[in-house]
Amino acid sequence: MCSCQQHSNSTSETVATPSASGLNFRVDDMTCGHCAGTIKKAIETTLPGTTVDADPASKLVNVTGFGDYAAIKAIVTDAGYTPSAAPVAA
Template identity: 80%
Template sequence: MCSCQEHSKSTTETAAKPLDNGVSFRVDDMTCGHCAGTIKKAIETTLPGTAVNADPESKLVTVEGFGDYAAIKSIVIGAGYTPSAAPASA
């Protein structure tokens, strides 16, 4: 996690939103631009060819070019953050 401030944890669960060529989900402990950059870099480095938009204001992360939420979730957890969603049923 980012060391710039104390992160709050939310227990709110919402479904990951599948996209045509990716996935969108919440990361409630992404609180600043540094957090967003860390998440974006972790995903894009591990999954070349993806495009990541991580918005700390809305707490939403959108990954285009790869739709395996379980793999993306593992990467985000490895970066020190907590995706608050489970993948939505198809």
């Protein structure tokens, strides 16, 4: 977790939305580029072959190359953030 802002410790249990373009979910406590970079690095280093697009403006994360949300959620949580479900843009 970065020190730019106090991050939420919400424990809401949700499921990510799989889509043709990858696994999409929200991370409401991703507040800046540093947060996005931390999430991206955590997933891509732990799961080689994945590609992560993390956008702090929309709070959306898209992961391609790996579809196990439970594993991804654990990685993001270990990095200090709180992943939750997000609708997939059509």
